[in-house]
Amino acid sequence: MTYKNTLEFALNLDEQDELKTYRNKFHIPVIDKKETIYFTGNSLGLQPKSTIDYINTELQDWAKWGVEGHFHSKNPWFAYHEMFAEPISRIVGAQPKEVVVMNNLTVNLNLLLVSFYRPTAKRYKIICEAKAFPSDQYALEMQVKSSGFNPKEAIVEVAPREGEQLINNDDIIAAIEEAGDSLACVMIGGVNYFTGQVFNMEAITSAAHKVGANCGFDLAHGVGNIELKLHEWDVDFACWCSYKYLNSGPGGVAGVFINEKHCNNTELPRFAGWWGQEKETRFLMEKGFNPIKSAEAWQMSNAPVLSMAAHKAAIDIFDEVGMDKLLQKQRLLSGYLEFIIDDISASLTKPDKSLEIITPRNWKERGCQVSVIAHGYGKDLFNQLTEEGVISDWREPNVIRMAPVPLYNSFQDIYHFGEILKKAL
Numbered sequence: 001m002t003y004k005n006t007l008e009f010a011l012n013l014d015e016q017d018e019l020k021t022y023r024n025k026f027h028i029p030v031i032d033k034k035e036t037i038y039f040t041g042n043s044l045g046l047q048p049k050s051t052i053d054y055i056n057t058e059l060q061d062w063a064k065w066g067v068e069g070h071f072h073s074k075n076p077w078f079a080y081h082e083m084f085a086e087p088i089s090r091i092v093g094a095q096p097k098e099v100v101v102m103n104n105l106t107v108n109l110n111l112l113l114v115s116f117y118r119p120t121a122k123r124y125k126i127i128c129e130a131k132a133f134p135s136d137q138y139a140l141e142m143q144v145k146s147s148g149f150n151p152k153e154a155i156v157e158v159a160p161r162e163g164e165q166l167i168n169n170d171d172i173i174a175a176i177e178e179a180g181d182s183l184a185c186v187m188i189g190g191v192n193y194f195t196g197q198v199f200n201m202e203a204i205t206s207a208a209h210k211v212g213a214n215c216g217f218d219l220a221h222g223v224g225n226i227e228l229k230l231h232e233w234d235v236d237f238a239c240w241c242s243y244k245y246l247n248s249g250p251g252g253v254a255g256v257f258i259n260e261k262h263c264n265n266t267e268l269p270r271f272a273g274w275w276g277q278e279k280e281t282r283f284l285m286e287k288g289f290n291p292i293k294s295a296e297a298w299q300m301s302n303a304p305v306l307s308m309a310a311h312k313a314a315i316d317i318f319d320e321v322g323m324d325k326l327l328q329k330q331r332l333l334s335g336y337l338e339f340i341i342d343d344i345s346a347s348l349t350k351p352d353k354s355l356e357i358i359t360p361r362n363w364k365e366r367g368c369q370v371s372v373i374a375h376g377y378g379k380d381l382f383n384q385l386t387e388e389g390v391i392s393d394w395r396e397p398n399v400i401r402m403a404p405v406p407l408y409n410s411f412q413d414i415y416h417f418g419e420i421l422k423k424a425l
């Protein structure tokens with residue numbers, strides 16, 4: 001598409017947008033009586049207007065039924081999480097039995113590592129990306145330590161090459177080959193939270209399997225944002241949160257993917273609780289853990305229904321639209337944002353000032369997020385954007401992360417952002 005930096009052009013794209021009515025299904029934050037330009041759906045997605053009714057339904061059923069609500073409420077709570085298997089499997093490219101909604105992201109990452117990082121004296125290394133999200137770093141460090149290994153020896157970080165911002169996929173593959181049979185597991189953020197770079201998960205998984213290692217991904221920034229085919233790619237495990245692109249509310253319930261082949265392996269070590277027990281025997285309260293042959297086996301506790309109700313409201317919208325349409329619009333939106341930033345950067349005349357997009361320009365290697373280094377600018381720039389109603393994210397020393405999302409952002413949002421940015425610069 002040939003973009004133009006004009007209001008007329010943006011209005012026209014909005015007019016043609018098949019998903020334009022969806023914006024009205026969300027609460028857009030208003031500051032000083034003006035709708036904000038909300039570019040932080042990668043951090044906390046906006047609230048669907050339907051969420052309140054979904055939660056109210058469960059509150060009313062709780063009031064009406066008390067404990068009987070586990071079986072008699074409109075959406076019986078004992079099986080509430082089962083409603084997510086189909087729609088979530090469509091979002092991540094899985095079979096329904098391979099996914100379960102439970103806990104929170106870092107909790108799940110730890111549970112998955114218990115099963116899929118099983119170091120031995122010979123095979124003990126784990127590969128991750130350099131500067132992984134801190135929570136993931138801490139989880140890996142302590143998993144390695146609690147298995148009796150030294151993080152300095154066991155954790156192999158793959159970094160960008162000298163002077164570069166992105167991590168070369170070939171370097172990840174090379175690190176896997178080099179680690180060879182000392183490699184137990186690969187665990188990488190499928191979409192880098194800082195640069196927005198999407199890794200080649202299929203190739204990384206295949207390389208890990210070639211040396212006999214497990215391979216998993218943290219998809220906090222991938223789920224609901226990019227095309228995922230976890231089953232087809234033969235990924236062993238994955239986890240994600242629901243409050244970023246999935247719009248399910250602060251601290252909302254998270255989800256995991258566990259490859260079918262592992263679901264069928266009842267011998268696989270794991271932490272366990274009664275909600276992972278075969279359903280026929282769960283309430284017999286007898287000795288002996290007998291895992292369900294699905295991702296549900298990793299679920300330990302009964303479902304947090306109120307948080308799941310918010311999740312259900314959001315996922316029903318995703319299921320109504322479908323990932324294909326979201327991806328189509330997402331590519332146009334991030335492309336337009338890239339164009340506007342380039343256009344404005346080209347008009348800057350001082351040699352030490354420029355805007356550098358560090359997110360890959362190839363749409364296959366990015367999702368909604370565009371990360372920009374504001375060379376020659378400090379946090380003042382970000383503060384001015386915020387004052388003018390742009391909600392984005394600032395990372396020291398000078399990176400702005402923005403993620404226009406297809407469900408509720410418009411092309412006008414991006415055009416108006418451009419005008420505000422121009423003024424601020």
Ligand SMILES: *Cc1c(COP(=O)(O)O)cnc(C)c1O
Binds near residue numbers: 105106107136220221
């Ligand atoms: C957002 C994010 C987290 C947050 O973890 P919680 O357990 O949900 O608090 C962890 N890892 C990555 C990569 C993230 O992007």
